[in-house]
Structures are given as C-alpha cells and as structure tokens.
Amino acid sequence: MLSLKKYFTEGLLQFTILLSLIGVRVDVDTYLTSQLPPLREIILGPSSAYTQTQFHNLRNTLDGYGIHPKSIDLDNYFTARRLLSQVRALDRFQVPTTEVNAWLVHRDPEGSVSGSQPSSGLTLESSSGLQDVTGPDNGVRESETEQGFSEDLEDLGAVAPPVTGDLTKEDIDLIDILWRQDIDLGAGREIFDYSHRQKEQDVDKELRDEGEQGDTWPGEGTEALARNLLVDGETGESFPAQFPADISSITEVVPTESEPPALQNNLLSPLLTGTESPFDLEQQWQDLMSIMEMQAMEVNTSTSEILYNSPPGDPLSTNYSLAPNTPINQNVSLHQASLGGCSQDFSLFSPEVESLPVASSSTLLPLTPSNSTSLNSTFGSTNLSGLFFPPQLNGTSNDTAGPELPDPLGGLLDEAMLDEISLMDLAIEEGFNPVQASQLEEEFDSDSGLSLDSSHSPSSLSSSEGSSSSSSSSSSSSSSSSSSSASSSFSEEGAVGYSSDSETLDLEEAEGAVGYQPEYSKFCRMSYQDPSQLSCLPYLEHVGHNHTYNMAPSALDSANLPPPSTLKKGSKEKQADFLDKQMSRDEHRARAMKIPFTNDKIINLPVEEFNELLSKYQLSEAQLSLIRDIRRRGKNKMAAQNCRKRKLDTILNLERDVEDLQRDKTRLLREKVEFLRSLRQMKQKVQSLYQEVFGRLRDEHGRPYSPSQYALQYAGDGSVLLIPRTLADQQARRQERKPKDRRK
DNA sequence: TTATATTGTCATGTG
DNA sequence: CCCACATGACAATAT
Numbered sequence: 001m002l003s004l005k006k007y008f009t010e011g012l013l014q015f016t017i018l019l020s021l022i023g024v025r026v027d028v029d030t031y032l033t034s035q036l037p038p039l040r041e042i043i044l045g046p047s048s049a050y051t052q053t054q055f056h057n058l059r060n061t062l063d064g065y066g067i068h069p070k071s072i073d074l075d076n077y078f079t080a081r082r083l084l085s086q087v088r089a090l091d092r093f094q095v096p097t098t099e100v101n102a103w104l105v106h107r108d109p110e111g112s113v114s115g116s117q118p119s120s121g122l123t124l125e126s127s128s129g130l131q132d133v134t135g136p137d138n139g140v141r142e143s144e145t146e147q148g149f150s151e152d153l154e155d156l157g158a159v160a161p162p163v164t165g166d167l168t169k170e171d172i173d174l175i176d177i178l179w180r181q182d183i184d185l186g187a188g189r190e191i192f193d194y195s196h197r198q199k200e201q202d203v204d205k206e207l208r209d210e211g212e213q214g215d216t217w218p219g220e221g222t223e224a225l226a227r228n229l230l231v232d233g234e235t236g237e238s239f240p241a242q243f244p245a246d247i248s249s250i251t252e253v254v255p256t257e258s259e260p261p262a263l264q265n266n267l268l269s270p271l272l273t274g275t276e277s278p279f280d281l282e283q284q285w286q287d288l289m290s291i292m293e294m295q296a297m298e299v300n301t302s303t304s305e306i307l308y309n310s311p312p313g314d315p316l317s318t319n320y321s322l323a324p325n326t327p328i329n330q331n332v333s334l335h336q337a338s339l340g341g342c343s344q345d346f347s348l349f350s351p352e353v354e355s356l357p358v359a360s361s362s363t364l365l366p367l368t369p370s371n372s373t374s375l376n377s378t379f380g381s382t383n384l385s386g387l388f389f390p391p392q393l394n395g396t397s398n399d400t401a402g403p404e405l406p407d408p409l410g411g412l413l414d415e416a417m418l419d420e421i422s423l424m425d426l427a428i429e430e431g432f433n434p435v436q437a438s439q440l441e442e443e444f445d446s447d448s449g450l451s452l453d454s455s456h457s458p459s460s461l462s463s464s465e466g467s468s469s470s471s472s473s474s475s476s477s478s479s480s481s482s483s484s485s486a487s488s489s490f491s492e493e494g495a496v497g498y499s500s501d502s503e504t505l506d507l508e509e510a511e512g513a514v515g516y517q518p519e520y521s522k523f524c525r526m527s528y529q530d531p532s533q534l535s536c537l538p539y540l541e542h543v544g545h546n547h548t549y550n551m552a553p554s555a556l557d558s559a560n561l562p563p564p565s566t567l568k569k570g571s572k573e574k575q576a577d578f579l580d581k582q583m584s585r586d587e588h589r590a591r592a593m594k595i596p597f598t599n600d601k602i603i604n605l606p607v608e609e610f611n612e613l614l615s616k617y618q619l620s621e622a623q624l625s626l627i628r629d630i631r632r633r634g635k636n637k638m639a640a641q642n643c644r645k646r647k648l649d650t651i652l653n654l655e656r657d658v659e660d661l662q663r664d665k666t667r668l669l670r671e672k673v674e675f676l677r678s679l680r681q682m683k684q685k686v687q688s689l690y691q692e693v694f695g696r697l698r699d700e701h702g703r704p705y706s707p708s709q710y711a712l713q714y715a716g717d718g719s720v721l722l723i724p725r726t727l728a729d730q731q732a733r734r735q736e737r738k739p740k741d742r743r744k
Numbered sequence: 745t746t747a748t749a750t751t752g753t754c755a756t757g758t759g
Numbered sequence: 760c761c762c763a764c765a766t767g768a769c770a771a772t773a774t
Contacts, residue, residue: 584752607762637752639764644751646765 586630593623602627603634697722 583591587599595602596617605613610631614624694712697705711728713721 633753635763636754636765640752640766642764643766 586626586633589626590630593626595619595623595627599630599634602630603638693720 584599590599590602596619597613601613602610614627619627690712694707694710695704697710697712699705705722709725710722711725713723713728713731715721
C-alpha cells in the first residue's frame with residue numbers, strides 16, 4: 001500500500017510537473033479540488049474501479065492497457081505492413097465515440113512501430129506526422145489537461161476540432177492521442193514490457209512455438225487471449241460472420257462520433273488506404289492467433305521501443321526524445337514520466353506544492369503575531385477606555401461591557417467593545433485566546449502541511465467511477481465484437497498471450513471483472529494506459545476486465561518479469577514450471593480435471609454464454625462442479641477486490657474531507673484574528689478621538705469636564721452629545737439588554 | 745521466524 | 760428462485 005500511495009502521489013506530482021513543462025499552468029489548489037478526482041482515480045484507480053457499473057468508462061481503457069503493449073509486440077514480430085494496415089483498419093472500426101479512444105491508441109502504436117521499424121511504409125506517414133505534430137501537441141495538451149483527464153471522448157472531439165483547423169490530419173490524430181494520454185494519465189507499463197520483451201523477443205518465438213505445441217497451453221492461452229476470437233475460432237462457427245458484422249457496426253458508428261465527419265474521413269482515409277484487409281480475415285486471424293500464442297507465453301506485452309532506446313529509469317528524458325518518432329511511446333513515456341519519474345520529480349514538485357501552503361502559512365505567521373499583539377492591544381484599548389471613564393465604570397464596563405457604553409462616546413465605544421468582547425469570548429470559548437493566537441501560527445503551519453497532504457491525496461470518486469464504468473462497458477461488449485476487430489485481437493492477444501497460461505488468464509479475468517483496482521495498481525506499478533484504451537473496445541472486454549483489478553498488476557508484474565529471465569535461460573520446462581507456479585489453485589484444478597476451456601471464460605462469460613459453453617462439452621459431474629466453483633470463486637474474488645478498493649477509496653475521501661475541513665478551520669481562525677485586529681485598531685482610533693474631543697470641552701467656567709461625571713455620546717443623527725455619566729450608564733444598560741433580549 | 749499486509753475464499757445479505 | 764454483487768470474517772499467502 002505504501003508503495004502504491006507513493007506511486008500515486010508521485011504520479012500526481014509528476015503529472016503536474018509535466019503539465020508545467022508543457023506549459024500548462026497548474027493551479028495546485030484547483031487541481032486538488034477540481035482535478036484531484038481524476039488524479040485520485042489514477043492513484044486510487046482501484047477505488048474508482050470499485051463500482052462495477054463504471055467499468056465501461058475511460059478507465060477501462062486503462063485496464064486494456066495490457067493489450068496495447070502486445071500490439072507493439074506484434075509489430076516487432078510481424079514486420080509485414082499488412083498487420084499494421086489491418087490494425088489501422090480495425091482501429092477505424094472501433095472509431096465510435098467510446099471506441100475512438102481505442103482507435104487513437106492503436107494509431108499511436110502503429111506510428112511508433114512504424115518509426116521503429118523501417119520496414120513499414122506507413123511509418124513514414126506516421127512518423128512525419130508525429131514530428132510535425134509534436135509542437136502542436138503540446139498546445140493541445142494544455143487545453144486537454146486543463147479540461148481534465150476524466151473527460152469523455154466527446155469532450156475530446158469538441159476540443160480537438162478547434163485545433164484541427166490548422167493542423168494536418170496526422171496532427172489531429174496525434175492530438176487525439178495525446179489528449180487521450182492526458183486523460184488516461186496512466187503510465188505505460190510498456191516500459192516493463194519492453195524490458196521483458198527485448199530480452200524475451202527471441203524467447204517469445206520459442207514460447208509461441210511451445211504454446212502452439214503445448215497440449216494444454218495452446219488451447220487455454222488462445223482462449224484466454226481473445227475469448228471472442230478464440231471462442232469463435234473454437235466453435236469455428238461464429239467467427240467469420242461476426243467479424244464483418246462488427247466492422248459494419250463500427251463503420252456506422254464512426255459518423256456519429258463527436259468529431260466532424262470531415263475530420264474523421266481525413267483521419268480514417270490514411271488508415272483505409274493502408275489497410276488492405278479489414279476483410280482479409282483469414283490472414284489477420286492467423287496472424288493474430290500466432291501473435292496470441294507467442295504472447296501467451298509472454299505475460300507482458302512489451303511494445304515500447306522506449307525500452308530499447310532508454311532505460312526505464314529515465315522515463316522522462318527518454319520518452320520525450322523518443323516521442324517524435326514513436327507517438328505511442330511518447331504518450332506512454334509521458335505517462336510514465338509522470339508516474340515513473342514521480343519519485344524523482346516528487347522532490348522537485350513537493351517544494352512547489354508546499355510553496356502554496358507555505359505561502360499561506362507565511363501570511364498566517366505575520367497574522368498570528370499580529371493577532372497576539374492585537375489581542376493585547378485590544379485589551380489595552382479597553383484599558384485606555386477605562387482610563388477615560390471613571391474607574392468604577394471601567395470596571396463594570398469590562399465585566400458587563402454595558403456600563404461603559406452609556407457615556408456619550410461610550411455608545412460607539414461600547415459597540416466596538418461589545419463586539420470585541422464577544423469576539424474574545426468566542427475566541428476563548430473556541431479555545432482561541434491570545435495565547436492561542438500564537439498557536440494559530442502553528443496551526444497554519446500544520447494546516448499548510450495538511451494542505452500539502454490533501455493535495456497529495458487523490459480525491460476523485462467520479463474519476464474512479466468513470467474508469468469503472470469504462471471497464472464495465474468494455475466487459476459488456478459482446479464477444480462478437482472481439483471477433484470483429486483484428487486490432488482488438490492484438491490487444492487481447494497481448495493479454496491472452498501471457499495469460500494464455502491459466503494463471504494469466506485468471507488474472508486478466510479477475511482484473512477485468514473488478515475493474516477498479518487495475519487503474520490504481522496499473523497506474524502505479526506500470527503504466528499502460530494505451531492498453532487500457534484498447535480495452536475500451538468491445539472485443540477487448542475480456543482483457544479489460546481482467547486487467548482492471550489489483551491482482552492483475554502484481555500478477556502481471558510477476559508474470560511478466562519472471563518469464564523473461566526464464567525465457568532467456570531458454571528452457572521451455574522452466575517456463576512451464578513458472579507458469580505452473582503462476583497458475584492459481586483453480587487453474588491447476590481445472591487443468592487437472594482437463595476442463596476444455598479457460599478459467600477466464602468460466603468466470604467472465606455471461607451466464608447465457610457460460611451455459612452455452614458448458615452445453616457444448618460433455619463434462620462429468622465433477623468437472624461441472626469444479627467449473628461452477630471456479631466461476632463462483634472467480635467472481636467473488638473480483639467482488640472482494642472491488643469491495644476493498646471501494647473501502648479504501650472511501651477512507652481516502654474521508655481523509656481528504658478532514659483535511660479540507662481543517663484547512664477551512666485554519667482559514668476562519670486567521671480571518672477572525674484579522675477582524676479582531678482591525679476592530680482593535682478602530683477602537684483605539686475612537687478612543688483617541690474621544691479623548692481629544694472630551695479634553696477640549698470646557699464648561700461655562702472654562703474648566704474641563706470631569707471624565708467621571710460626563711461622557712460623550714454619539715446620537716443617531718451623527719451628532720455628539722455631552723451627557724452626564726448617569727444617563728450614559730442608563731443608556732448603556734438599555735443597549736445591553738436589547739441585544740440580550742434579541743438573543744433570547 | 746515473526747509481524748504485518750495482501751489476497752483468496754466462504755457465508756451471508758441485498759437487489 | 761436464480762443470478763450477480765457486496766461485504767464481513769477468516770484463512771492463506773506474500774512481504
């Protein structure tokens with residue numbers, strides 16, 4: 001948990017730093033208040049994911065991040081342009097509003113891939129576009145970031161159009177991507193993946209082969225990877241038909257997108273031209289299958305070239321440098337930079353954050369001293385007034401506050417005195433006395449610290465919700481959708497590929513189901529927003545669900561990282577052992593019982609599909625029982641994760657609320673001190689004037705009036721009267737009673 | 745090895 | 760009644 005908190009806080013800091021670097025003005029206060037939610041979600045990602053209903057939101061895209069890396073892997077493995085074009089085509093299909101995000105993501109990867117891989121002709125376009133765009137991107141980002149991460153895709157569209165006018169199609173695309181990145185904020189786990197992949201790439205082929213050859217592995221892995229695709233493939237019935245259907249649906253959706261049709265056409269046109277075969281299903285499918293198999297062995301999908309170029313340690317520098325050539329990487333890198341660099345940046349950022357609180361504290365400090373002085377002075381003023389008035393009156397006036405007033409001037413003074421006294425009383429009641437005035441300073445300081453904390457604390461239930469909703473949407477999307485999009489298959493493959501092992505599958509499933517934690521954990525541990533974006537796509541449903549949860553990140557990490565080493569060592573057996581270790585108990589049981597489908601399917605398939613699946617196989621009673629237990633436990637696992645995330649989120653929100661209240665309290669106390677001080681000054685002024693006027697008064701004999709016998713009193717019309725003390729006392733008493741009566 | 749934190753599982757309740 | 764989900768409690772596991 002601590003590490004996670006660190007990550008999220010660091011992520012916030014980094015993000016802010018990034019924004020500042022980009023040129024976006026970061027208002028920490030507003031950021032905390034208004035924009036914190038998104039950040040918080042990022043940090044608390046899991047919490048946001050709590051609400052299952054929210055899975056469909058953008059966050060889900062985060063969940064899908066896993067896919068994205070895989071897509072990159074595909075590029076690495078398959079140099080053929082055909083894949084890229086296909087992917088793009090797929091992206092198009094997914095263009096529909098929510099899907100638009102995914103589409104953008106894909107493009108980035110492509111661009112990055114193209115940039116990295118000279119083989120693809122597309123690369124030239126994408127790379128050039130990226131480079132050109134880099135400048136504009138920043139500007140766009142500013143607006144984007146300002147608007148908020150959690151904003152809907154529609155918002156993106158709305159924002160993008162203005163920018164697009166000057167920008168080229170490619171630029172627009174890039175902007176969209178950047179926009180999405182900003183929204184997602186997730187650091188790409190790609191870095192991790194990359195590291196693994198570089199090492200594993202060679203091994204991956206072997207793994208792929210193994211997966212294909214493996215009796216249990218291939219089937220499970222493929223199934224897990226793209227339930228849609230695989231399912232179809234398994235049945236062999238629905239797959240072909242579904243694909244076209246999905247495409248048509250996607251194309252239809254595209255026009256409806258927020259972006260103007262013209263823009264869309266422009267954006268799409270490049271892709272379309274490049275894509276030979278959205279319809280070349282067989283080849284795509286084969287490629288996807290092969291990729292999936294390969295990936296299945298690799299738990300993680302390292303697509304990022306960033307790793308190659310730069311060590312994960314320097315996400316920022318490397319990312320930025322890479323950005324021009326590799327849009328995806330850039331995006332990822334940016335996220336990562338914000339996230340990964342958090343620790344490093346944190347120190348830098350912290351000062352800034354603290355500066356605000358400090359400033360307030362500094363302001364407070366002067367106040368506090370003044371307050372203490374003011375309090376004393378106020379008392380002094382009262383004493384002064386007492387000097388003017390007869391001792392008796394003064395004594396009474398101090399206690400009652402009323403008696404003094406009766407005097408001619410007493411009226412004014414009385415009110416001021418009363419107010420002051422009342423304030424003082426309040427202060428005392430509240431525990432805010434002169435002594436405490438000094439304490440205020442401390443409070444302020446502490447408050448400043450609190451404010452800092454608050455800033456750190458992510459506060460955005462909404463964001464979490466959004467993420468959760470996105471995940472849910474992705475999950476909701478039917479399996480048919482998965483079959484439809486080859487691109488989706490990539491993402492799924494990535495997830496599936498490594499997940500092909502029962503373990504990975506379970507993890508994915510669990511994650512997808514949970515939806516909330518994935519954000520948090522994913523974001524913190526590894527940044528793979530892009531994949532998440534992919535998850536937005538319907539076909540990615542499986543992946544998204546699985547990825548979302550906390551477990552996923554840890555599992556993914558463990559799964560991803562270890563495999564590379566094992567793979568390098570080069571023994572399939574080792575890999576198998578590792579996979580076995582990674583597999584959950586239920587997975588082992590399922591394997592032992594020779595259950596013909598993956599745990600992921602068992603757990604995540606809708607009831608109808610689940611029953612249908614069961615009906616397709618002749619399973620023994622023991623197998624059926626085990627399957628039902630696996631489903632029950634799997635769902636409960638996700639539920640528990642959601643529950644815990646929700647709980648954590650609630651606690652964090654409460655914590656934030658407490659901090660806010662403490663800040664408010666400090667502010668109010670400071671204001672109170674200021675008012676008291678100003679009141680004291682006014683009193684002193686009135687007293688000095690009173691003395692001056694009273695001292696100049698002379699009776700008919702030219703003798704000054706005795707302060708003990710006479711007093712000045714302000715009349716309602718602004719005139720000043722000299723009246724005997726007795727009258728003044730009486731009037732003062734009357735005035736005292738009135739307020740008391742009112743109070744009653 | 746122990747203490748703590750995390751995660752998985754079960755039982756139960758709710759919608 | 761079934762299903763999905765949420766949640767407290769406990770166990771298992773990881774750190």
